[in-house]
Amino acid sequence: MDGYTSYLSDFQPAPEYSREVLYPHAGSPLYQQLRARGILPETERIGGKVLDGTAARTYRTEGGGIAETLEDLSGAVVLVIIPPEQADNYRRYSPPLPLWAWLAG
Known part of the structure; x- marks a missing residue:
């Protein structure tokens, strides 16, 4: 194995993920939409700032x-x-998921 191949093998594979866009409104707030998808809103953690200064939120x-x-x-x-x-x-x-997931569209 040459140095370049060794360097490439050090990178972890990108995790598989699903992506969708939600449109919260008064009749269907975000937390209600998250819970309907099996996401636990009570586990929310606010992460680092991403792109335009908006903080990403992480849930279990x-x-x-x-x-x-x-948002x-x-x-x-x-x-x-x-x-x-x-x-x-x-x-x-x-790089961490929030940055590339949003950019990947």
Whole structure:
């Protein structure tokens, strides 16, 4: 194995995830929409600032996965869900998920 191949093998694989856009409103607040998708709002942690200075929020899912949200300038909320079997890849992956997940669209 040459140095370049060794360097590449040090990177963790990107975790698999699902992404959707939520549109909270008075009749269906964000926490209600999250709970309907198996996300536990009471586990909310506010993460570091992402892109435009908005803080990403991290949650646990009922099955042990991870969910992250980020509100965009229009008020829509981008939701990314990482399944439980991908949680370790998520924790080790670089760059951190919030940045590349939002950019990946």
